[in-house]
Amino acid sequence: MTQDELKKAVGWAALKYVEPDSIVGVGTGSTVNHFIDALATMKADIEGAVSSSEASAARLKAAGIPVFDLNSVDSLSVYVDGADEINGHNEMIKGGGAALTREKIVAAVAKKFVCIVDESKQVDILGAFPLPVEVIPMARSYVARELVKLGGDPVYREGVITDNGNVILDVYNLKILDPKTLEKQINNIVGVVTVGLFAARGADTVLVGTQSGVVTKN
Numbered sequence: 436m437t438q439d440e441l442k443k444a445v446g447w448a449a450l451k452y453v454e455p456d457s458i459v460g461v462g463t464g465s466t467v468n469h470f471i472d473a474l475a476t477m478k479a480d481i482e483g484a485v486s487s488s489e490a491s492a493a494r495l496k497a498a499g500i501p502v503f504d505l506n507s508v509d510s511l512s513v514y515v516d517g518a519d520e521i522n523g524h525n526e527m528i529k530g531g532g533a534a535l536t537r538e539k540i541v542a543a544v545a546k547k548f549v550c551i552v553d554e555s556k557q558v559d560i561l562g563a564f565p566l567p568v569e570v571i572p573m574a575r576s577y578v579a580r581e582l583v584k585l586g587g588d589p590v591y592r593e594g595v596i597t598d599n600g601n602v603i604l605d606v607y608n609l610k611i612l613d614p615k616t617l618e619k620q621i622n623n624i625v626g627v628v629t630v631g632l633f634a635a636r637g638a639d640t641v642l643v644g645t646q647s648g649v650v651t652k653n
């Protein structure tokens with residue numbers, strides 16, 4: 436199977452976590468796009484969705500699924516999203532598509548976070564994928580200097596403005612042995628909006644697309 440076929444398999448497998456009559460938290464990316472396609476087949480059975488990006492909101496609406504503002508929703512039973520890397524503790528690097536802040540917010544509201552990945556995303560130690568950090572534009576150089584002090588090599592993602600009007604620094608050459616501590620350290624830098632380390636709130640369930648089928652990890 437190709438990588439995209441593995442993504443499709445987990446996107447469709449995630450449907451079983453969708454509760455009838457609920458509002459579903461929906462992430463961002465090429466894997467989630469398959470989930471949205473799958474969700475469209477049961478749109479009559481759900482109330483709608485809350486989206487973590489303008490891109491996913493547009494795809495949901497095009498599929499005929501109502502999209503709600505998170506502020507109008509008290510709780511979400513499930514949030515389904517992909518990841519750029521995931522370790523054996525269900526901690527993740529996310530934000531390759533620059534949607535990390537809204538993703539972290541929607542994930543925080545949801546009772547259950549179901550992460551859907553193809554097997555290439557699994558790692559022992561996070562950090563080979565450059566860690567995205569969303570930053571207030573005027574703080575970019577300052578935050579970059581602070582990230583160097585933490586041992587990383589930040590690179591400005593040129594030409595990218597997030598849905599929140601901010602910029603992204605991608606931090607290279609980190610070997611993240613203690614994700615929870617690094618998440619706190621980076622979040623504490625003034626000017627950082629969100630770091631794409633999802634460790635304090637990791638995934639509750641991971642669906643991994645492998646050549647021998649979808650593997651579920653809790």
Ligand SMILES: O=C[C@H](O)[C@H](O)[C@H](O)COP(=O)(O)O
Pocket residue numbers: 462463464465466467516517518519528529530531532533534535538
């Ligand atoms: O900002 C983007 C998100 O964190 C995505 O979930 C992540 O980049 C994975 O995307 P994909 O499913 O396209 O590999």
